Amino acid sequence: xxxxxxPRATAELERGYRNMLLPAVFAVGIFAIVPLAGMLxxxxxxxxxxxxxxxxxxxxxxxxLVSDKRLxxxxxxxxxxxxxxxxxQVLIGAAIAVGLSKIVGKWRLGRVLFLLPYAVPHVxxxxxxLSLFTPTxxxxxxxxxxxxxxxxxxxxTQNGALFAIVMAxxxxxxxxxxxxxxxxxxxxxxxxxxxxxxxGATRVxxxxxxxxxLLIPAFLMVTLFRFIDSLKHxxxxxxxxxxxxxxxxxxxxxxxxxxxxxxxxxxxGAAIAVTLFIVAAIISFYVARLNQRITS
Amino acid sequence: xxxxxxxxxxxxAFGVTIMLVLLFFAALPTVxxxxxxxxxxxxxxxxxxxxxxxxTLDNYRGIARSDFPKALLNSFICAxxxxxxxxIVGVPAGFALAKSRLSGKFYASWLLLLLRMAPPVGFVxxxxxxxxxxxxxxxxxxxxxxxxxxxxxxxxxxxxxxxxQVPDELIEAxxxxxxxxxxxxLQVALPAARPGAVAAAILGFLIVWNDFFYALIxxxxxxxxxxxxxxNFISYDSVDWGSIAVASxxxxxxxxxxxxxxxxxxxxxxxxxVKG
Numbered sequence: 001x002x003x004x005x006x007p008r009a010t011a012e013l014e015r016g017y018r019n020m021l022l023p024a025v026f027a028v029g030i031f032a033i034v035p036l037a038g039m040l041x042x043x044x045x046x047x048x049x050x051x052x053x054x055x056x057x058x059x060x061x062x063x064x065l066v067s068d069k070r071l072x073x074x075x076x077x078x079x080x081x082x083x084x085x086x087x088x089q090v091l092i093g094a095a096i097a098v099g100l101s102k103i104v105g106k107w108r109l110g111r112v113l114f115l116l117p118y119a120v121p122h123v124x125x126x127x128x129x130l131s132l133f134t135p136t137x138x139x140x141x142x143x144x145x146x147x148x149x150x151x152x153x154x155x156x157t158q159n160g161a162l163f164a165i166v167m168a169x170x171x172x173x174x175x176x177x178x179x180x181x182x183x184x185x186x187x188x189x190x191x192x193x194x195x196x197x198x199x200g201a202t203r204v205x206x207x208x209x210x211x212x213x214l215l216i217p218a219f220l221m222v223t224l225f226r227f228i229d230s231l232k233h234x235x236x237x238x239x240x241x242x243x244x245x246x247x248x249x250x251x252x253x254x255x256x257x258x259x260x261x262x263x264x265x266x267x268x269g270a271a272i273a274v275t276l277f278i279v280a281a282i283i284s285f286y287v288a289r290l291n292q293r294i295t296s
Numbered sequence: 297x298x299x300x301x302x303x304x305x306x307x308x309a310f311g312v313t314i315m316l317v318l319l320f321f322a323a324l325p326t327v328x329x330x331x332x333x334x335x336x337x338x339x340x341x342x343x344x345x346x347x348x349x350x351x352t353l354d355n356y357r358g359i360a361r362s363d364f365p366k367a368l369l370n371s372f373i374c375a376x377x378x379x380x381x382x383x384i385v386g387v388p389a390g391f392a393l394a395k396s397r398l399s400g401k402f403y404a405s406w407l408l409l410l411l412r413m414a415p416p417v418g419f420v421x422x423x424x425x426x427x428x429x430x431x432x433x434x435x436x437x438x439x440x441x442x443x444x445x446x447x448x449x450x451x452x453x454x455x456x457x458x459x460x461q462v463p464d465e466l467i468e469a470x471x472x473x474x475x476x477x478x479x480x481x482l483q484v485a486l487p488a489a490r491p492g493a494v495a496a497a498i499l500g501f502l503i504v505w506n507d508f509f510y511a512l513i514x515x516x517x518x519x520x521x522x523x524x525x526x527x528n529f530i531s532y533d534s535v536d537w538g539s540i541a542v543a544s545x546x547x548x549x550x551x552x553x554x555x556x557x558x559x560x561x562x563x564x565x566x567x568x569x570v571k572g
Contacts, residue, residue, distance in 0.1 A: 010397075016477035017396030024389030024452055031444040032411050038422025047425075092318060099315045112556060114322050119555035121506040123523040124544035128325045131332065131537060139328060142343035171325060179562055228413040235508040235523070256417045261513065266421060273418035284409040291409075292402055 039277070042270035049264030061271035070247060070255065071272065078251035080162050082230040085169040089226055090219065092170065093177025100178070101185045111182075118175035126239035129168035130155075133240070158248035161241045165249060168236050173229075177222045184218035185211070217290075224287050228280060252276055332541035340537055355538035364543055367525030368550075373436060374521060375504035378443035379497055382451045387493060390455025391481050395467060405456075411449035416509045419445050424513050434516040442510050447500040454499060458492025459485060495561030498554045505551055522547055 046056040065071055096114055103110065120128070133154050135141045141151045154160035188211060196206040233251045237243060243250035243258065250258065253276060260269030331344060339350035359365075393404060423442055424433075432438030462485050470480040486493065511521040526543045529536040 013471070013477055014396055014398070017392040017398065020388035020392040020477075020481070021396075021398075023385045024448070027385050027444065027448055028407075028411070028452075031441065031448060032419070035419045035422045035426075035445065036414075038426070039418045042422060042425075092321075095314060096318055099311060099318075102311070110319075111559075113319065115555065115559055116326060116552075117322055119552050120326075120544070120548045121508075121523055121551075123508050123526055124329075124547045125325075127526065127540050127544055128329050131540070132325060132328065136341050137537060139331075139344060145343075171321070174322075176562075179559060183560075231413075232415050234416070238508070238512075239527075253415050253417055256415070257509075260417070260421055266425070269417070270421050273415060273421060276415040277418050280413045280415065281410050284413045285406055287413075288402065288406040288409050291405065 036277070039270050039273055042267055043274045045267045045270075047266045047270075049260075049266055051264075053267075061268050062275075064268065065271055065275060070250070071252070073247060074250050074252040074255035077162065077249050078231065078233070078253070081165055081169070081233055081249075081251055082227055084162075084166045085173070085230050086223060086226045088166065088170045089174045090177050090222055092174040093179075093222070094181050094219075096174070096178045097181035097185055100182055114178060115175045117172050118179075120172060122172065122235040123239060125168050125172040126236040129164065129171070129236075130240045133164045155241060156245055158245065161245060161249045165233070165236050165240060168240065169230070169233070173226060177226065180218050180222050181215065184215050188214050220290060221287075224283065224290070228283055228287075231276060231280065329541045329544050332537055333545055335538060337538055355542045358539055359542045359546065362539070363528070364522065364525055364546065367520050367522040368546060370436075370515075370519050371505055371521040371523070372550075374439050374443055374519075375501045377436075377440045378447050378504055379451075379500035381440070382444055382447035382500055383493075383497055386448055386451035386496075387455050387486070388481065389452050390457075390496075391459045391485055393452070393456045394459035394462075395464065395485075405453075408449045408453045408456075411445070412453065416446075420510060420513050427514055433514055434519050436519055438514060439511070439519055439521075442514060443504045443507070446503050446507065446510075450503060451496045451500050454496040455489070455492065458489040458496065461492070462488045491561060495558050498558040499562065502551055502554060502558075 043061055044057045044059070045053055046060075047053045100110060100114070117125070132138050132140060135151065135153050138151075144151050152160065154164045192210050192214075193206050196210045197203075201209065232253050234253055234257070237249055237251060237254045241249040243254055252272060256269045256272035256276070259265045259272060332340065333355055334351050334353070335344075335355075336347075336350040336352045337354065339347040342350075392398070393401060419442075427433045427438050427442075430438075432441075466484055466488060467480050470484045471477065475483070506523065507521070508523045511524045515521065515524060522543070526540065526547065529539045529543065
């Protein structure tokens, strides 16, 4: 930092900034902190949508969490969806980003074509993939029928249903990974590759030792953002499987919805939401730190 | 460094093949939904090559006559209003966070990220109870206010990133010349950050337009938004696939141009870290 000329009292400026910030602080307080405080209060209560409350506050919802087998099942479903969804999105997004960056003349239409799935609202994504996974309707099934191959009905088994949701999720979200990785690739100076080549590196070596390390922040960012989003899975489960077959695709966010709005067990649903919230808080802390380190 | 050795050509062919496969994966659902939208109701379950000429506009006419256009209008109203409100409050806040020397900025960034990343079920449960008691279920006011929980953190965060890229010297120079902070903000900083502001508004609009969960819980028939209204084409014993296809297209088309405009700013807005 060079020494700055002091334009007028800095304190006065800072007061001005604070005034610009105040409406947002006020709004965030009302629109976000109040509901979150409500969620926290509910999670310690015994509130039931139909029976109401006996003002019985305590830790019993959280005690129940620990031994809830359905919750464990939901964590399993969520983990599978998150892990495979994020993995395939990042891999496909990276592959397309590398491909697009190689294309001479920056083929803009290609970029738009690959971007298209990202523009489709999640409900529509879920409905389109539901149609593709409906054996009587799907063109994929019809195509394989021509060769006498019967494509199994994915939505009737746990692994198949999880696979179907991962497919839909990947289809709509790989462009996000593609955009960020493509931006990072374009930010890398071609001089670096040339320098590596002069030093005798092969293309493959220069990709792994020069390009890839420079992409790590982009990969980290994409993975973290997509992972956190994947904890919020809802429309695809609601539309494609309704949590089934059985309860096998009830990811945790969906399970909290079921407990609250179908079983009327608001307090318990809130306790699940609080737990998810804590996970999101821990991860977003690291994202904020990462962001701070990279920008400063 | 262009070598035309055969191994290079094999690698290139391999790369092109992978790109084509991925393009097929990206395009198939889109092409399929277009085909479905033009299929006759009676033939929709037949393979396309058995009745390629069973083409009709009935599905489109059906949607035009249904309640779905009203739901699209509701989506527009809610997405537009909550974005506009969040911009009015959030843009100055983003400026202040980017340029002031306030302490605790790290915690502000954490809070903003957390609000964007928090599972929506946590917001919706208390909002639902509050709205039931306050008579705000199925009202525009209730829905728009609820959507502020989505738009505001997003807009403050992305405007913070946009204003951070405006050189401090520009603002200092304006203030040296006697401008007030408000003037420096409106006449110097905001024009410089205009692409970022457009992107922030587009992202805010998109996040509300895409929302399913809030609308599912706090709307009923009169303010229902399009993503929830589309579920009306699924009844207990049958699914109206033709209408669903048209509705999916109607849900996507209005925001497609926004996405094309905003895509190069999405990267910058979402993470200041990875420069686009």
